[in-house]
Amino acid sequence: METARVLVVDDEPAIREMLEMGLKHRGFDVKTSGDATEALAVVSQFAPHAAIVDVMLPGENGFQLSRRLRQDPDLYILLLTARDAVSDRVQGLEGGADDYLVKPFDFDELVARLRAGLRRVRREDSGVWRYQDLSMDDASHRVLRGEIPVVLTAKEYELLRYLMLNPGIVLSKTQILQHVWGYDYIGDDNLVEVHISSLRDKVQDHDKTIIQTVRGFGYRLGV
Numbered sequence: 001m002e003t004a005r006v007l008v009v010d011d012e013p014a015i016r017e018m019l020e021m022g023l024k025h026r027g028f029d030v031k032t033s034g035d036a037t038e039a040l041a042v043v044s045q046f047a048p049h050a051a052i053v054d055v056m057l058p059g060e061n062g063f064q065l066s067r068r069l070r071q072d073p074d075l076y077i078l079l080l081t082a083r084d085a086v087s088d089r090v091q092g093l094e095g096g097a098d099d100y101l102v103k104p105f106d107f108d109e110l111v112a113r114l115r116a117g118l119r120r121v122r123r124e125d126s127g128v129w130r131y132q133d134l135s136m137d138d139a140s141h142r143v144l145r146g147e148i149p150v151v152l153t154a155k156e157y158e159l160l161r162y163l164m165l166n167p168g169i170v171l172s173k174t175q176i177l178q179h180v181w182g183y184d185y186i187g188d189d190n191l192v193e194v195h196i197s198s199l200r201d202k203v204q205d206h207d208k209t210i211i212q213t214v215r216g217f218g219y220r221l222g223v
């Protein structure tokens with residue numbers, strides 16, 4: 001399999017060096033840059049599969065750079081931001097980013113999100129996702145557990161799809177609500193628990209090995 005190429009864009013040399021060394025140690029091919037102009041020059045030569053972009057860049061900021069990088073629909077873009085305001089996250093995601101992490105971040109989580117994002121980009125051409133014997137097909141909206149069809153509501157389908165797009169990553173109730181119900185949703189986050197419970201029943205996940213609860217944090221698909 002081709003080694004995944006990752007571009008790191010951050011104006012702090014210490015962060016660039018840390019990410020470059022850490023990602024290379026995890027098997028990625030890595031290039032770095034300190035601003036948007038340099039990053040675009042690297043992209044033309046390096047053709048990365050993923051870009052990790054700091055929001056607070058000098059000159060053209062990370063939001064603006066993400067919009068320009070989004071011209072490549074197959075590029076996975078992960079924003080790094082020092083602010084956790086919903087408006088910042090919305091601006092980044094609507095501007096072309098696929099995901100975000102708030103500084104300071106855990107490096108293992110960054111790697112997990114990166115790998116999940118790369119898997120998602122590489123699978124979207126077929127529109128079929130699988131975990132163990134569970135599969136879902138975006139073209140037909142069919143969900144199967146083995147050979148047995150699973151009938152889901154629209155929200156249950158979106159919830160399962162979100163989990164399958166992020167295998168192994170713990171997703172908080174807030175993240176799930178924002179992604180499945182929308183950023184303008186106002187209501188009880190117990191709604192997520194209700195839909196998770198219903199989804200487990202329908203996919204016969206009685207031992208909770210497919211959709212796992214991480215107490216105090218949220219839910220994840222598998223380990």
